Amino acid sequence: MKYLQGVLFDWAGTTVDYGCMAPVGSFMDMFAEKGIQVSMEETRQPMGMAKIDHIRTMLEMPGIYSQLGNQKISEKDITEMNERFEQLLFKNLADYADPVPGAVAAVEEIIDMDLKIGTTTGYTRDMMKIVQAGAAEKGYAPDIVITAEDVGAGRPFPWMAYAAAMKMGVYPMNRIVKVGDTVMDMKEGRNAGAWTVGLVYGSSEFGLTQTETKQLSEQDRLSRAAEVRKRLIEAGAHHVLDTIADLPAYLKELDHQLSQQEVLV
Incomplete structure (x- = not known):
């Protein structure tokens, strides 16, 4: 990667807990x-x-x-x-700590791209002890986890993102891509000055379990997805992907664009 240096993930609804149900x-x-x-x-x-x-x-x-x-x-x-x-x-x-489908493979591929990984969350530190333990058993164990308790205030303030960037050793913030599933995630990313990417399926905004999602008619699924995309873009997302599995390819594309200075923050 020539431009991007790190990816900052949310937890529930993004990397674990499909639908953010907990x-x-x-x-x-x-x-x-x-x-x-x-x-x-x-x-x-x-x-x-x-x-x-x-x-x-x-x-x-x-x-x-x-x-x-x-x-x-x-x-x-x-x-x-x-x-x-x-x-x-x-x-x-x-x-509700299982990684969402495609998360473990996507994160492994991103690490292989020499990008650093950080995470922020709306959960407390005690909650995260439970979630981290469950996720680690299934193959997802990022080293950097920042909670609102660590910095004094949560989203939409950018403090968690800044603290994560410090631990990642990455600056300026536009070398980081923030990935999340909620309006607050998008605001956190934009307020921090990071590239901000939303996810549709498995998100809190979509609000359904895997089974419920599969039971939707194609028309209902696409309509619901379009509404989620609209909300995330209005909240500040630079781009919205269907799933986390789509992220590695998008990061490669974005890095190429940025390295060619075709896109500016």
């Missing part, structure tokens, strides 16, 4: 325990943020805020809600 049920169950009904769409909208920020964002949504009698929730209550969410999530997190 957090969704835990968020919805936690709110239900509080007597608050939330939709799948409301739950997924802030996905990619630090989980306590995810809860704060949901509480400000009109449909949820109205159920609270249009009253602000205290930070103490938000902390308690986050603690309950974590309790629920820890019960099943290990079941």
Whole structure:
């Protein structure tokens, strides 16, 4: 590679946990325990943020805020809600650590291209201990994992990306390609000044398991995919790929374009 030096991956919905299913049920169950009904769409909208920020964002949504009698929730209550969410999530997190199809092979090919690998996540460090252990058993074990706890704030702030770049030893940021599956991933990448790539299938934005995806008619699948592409591009993606398996070939193409100075950040 002549121009690109590193790739920065998200975790759930990007490299592991097809459909980013693990957090969704835990968020919805936690709110239900509080007597608050939330939709799948409301739950997924802030996905990619630090989980306590995810809860704060949901509480400000009109449909949820109205159920609270249009009253602000205290930070103490938000902390308690986050603690309950974590309790629920820890019960099943290990079941959602498998790499998505094509991830292990794609990462191995990217490493063979002499690109460094880093990762950022909306999960906490304790959550990541579980996810990393499960993913490593299936062949995915990146050395660099940055959480919001490490830098003080999660997405859409670029701090995790900067910290990962420091550990990767890569600069400037436009030598890095950020890869993710959510609107927040795209914002993180763009805010950090990195090339930013979104993924469609297996993403939180697509929001379906592998089985559910296969059961869609071709028309429904393509329509849903088009909507996901639109949201990710509007959030800042330079490019959107179908799957992570498509990434190595795209990186080679992008590197060629950049080395010829055909594309500018």
